Structure formats: C-alpha cells, structure tokens
Amino acid sequence: MDMVEACVLIRTERGKFVEVVKRIKQLKGVVDAYPVLGRFDAVAHVSVSDTRELGDVVMKIGNMAGVVFTETLVEVEA
Numbered sequence: 001m002d003m004v005e006a007c008v009l010i011r012t013e014r015g016k017f018v019e020v021v022k023r024i025k026q027l028k029g030v031v032d033a034y035p036v037l038g039r040f041d042a043v044a045h046v047s048v049s050d051t052r053e054l055g056d057v058v059m060k061i062g063n064m065a066g067v068v069f070t071e072t073l074v075e076v077e078a
Contacts, residue, residue, distance in 0.1 A: 003047045004054050005075040010042040010060055016066030017041040023064055029057045040071075 010034045017035045024033040024044050033044040044061060048054050054074070062070045 001051060004051055006046045006054055006058075007048055007073045008044040008058055009040040009071040009073065010044065010061060011039070011068040012041040012069075013066050013068060015058055020064060020066045025059055027060055029053060 010020065010024070021033045021035055021042050023041070024030055029046050029048040031045040031047050033042060035042050046054060046057050048057060051074075054072075057070050058070060061067060
C-alpha cells in the first residue's frame, strides 16, 4: 500500500518550538520532527495511509498550544 508522505512546516509562538517539537514527535504518523531556522520554527515529516489521516495529524498539530500556523507540503509522484 502506498503511503501519503508530507512535510508540515510549523510556526510557533516565540520560544515555544522545543516543547512543540517534543509533543509533535509523540503523534501517530509523525516520522520525525525537528526545529529549523528560517520563516518556520519546526518541520514534521508525516507518513500516513491516506489523506484523511493526514488531515487528522495536521489538525492536531495546528491546534496544539504554541502553534501559530502550519503549511503542509504533500509529496507527489513524479
């Protein structure tokens, strides 16, 4: 079965990126999450079975305390 792969770019409230990354890593479907430099504060790599599950994970991330907004980049087959 093909998995849906995505990177979720996350902007957090100032100084909240470490605790947000720790919580994101605990979510089912999150392969890895780490802090980054630039316009976003963290990135999460998500691998799930379908787009509905992807939406669930992204909504959980977006509703976390300390998260300002997210942008999701979904992998496409070339």
